Amino acid sequence: MSQPSPQPDRAAGHNPRSSGPGRLIIALYAVFVVGSLSRAGFQIATRFQEAPLAYTLSALAGVIYVVAAISLALPGPRAWWVSLAAISTELVGVLAVGLWSTLDPAAFPDATVWSGFGRGYLYIPLVLPVVGLWWLWSTRPGTVQD
Template identity: 60%
Template sequence: MPDDRTLGAPAEPGSGTSGAARVLVALYAVFALAAGSRAGVQLATRFDEAPLAYLLSALAAAVYLVATVALARGPAGRRVALTAITVELVGVLVVGTLSLVDAAAFPDETVWSGYGRGYLYVPLVLPVLGLALLLRRRSGRPAER
């Protein structure tokens, strides 16, 4: 049963919820679904073509799912959200760089290839926004309403 700390509750002073946080949860949920669906189809039908790329897309989907759930839990999920979003940012930067430096290692794109160019660079921007929101709250600055 949701309580006032979840993002489904109305934003009240001191509740830790905000419109920005709700949008972030929605974006993470969409990316978890998109990356998971894409990876599922690729792993089931073409695994032998680019196993590394498809497994990295599945990893991205798992990270997005963990971030979604943690962010939706509000303050109770803050530590897990910080960890998941940090892993996501490192993944985007490492895979994005490797996919540009050694394109032969990635015969098919991952969610994080080219810093997320196949998803309009949202995979690069999303963790930056997520960390900014979480760190702003940590510093005691009020979240947007």
């Protein structure tokens, strides 16, 4: 009789969130980390007084992207919950800032990553958290088939 093949051990570092489509999602978050934080850092350092709200929100978006990228790449249920919190916050942020910047453009003399629902970034900031939440749901602890 043949023995069933052993399943990968999650405790040994297996992370279903960083495989398959998860790799692309993490890569997109990494790109947005670099883009949003470098842009916000430059704007805050050189012309913060022109649009403090916009630049601060772009920096906040960058920090949320950092947390999402790292937590998606880490194994375990705690990292899953951190990812859920970060990506949910991102979705609320892009919806709130997108709506706010559309209804009151004067409040945003310069765009944020989330202005106009991410219009300046091909709407990826709007689509990415939706895809990220779908991926998290698909890889939630205790339900992933390895």
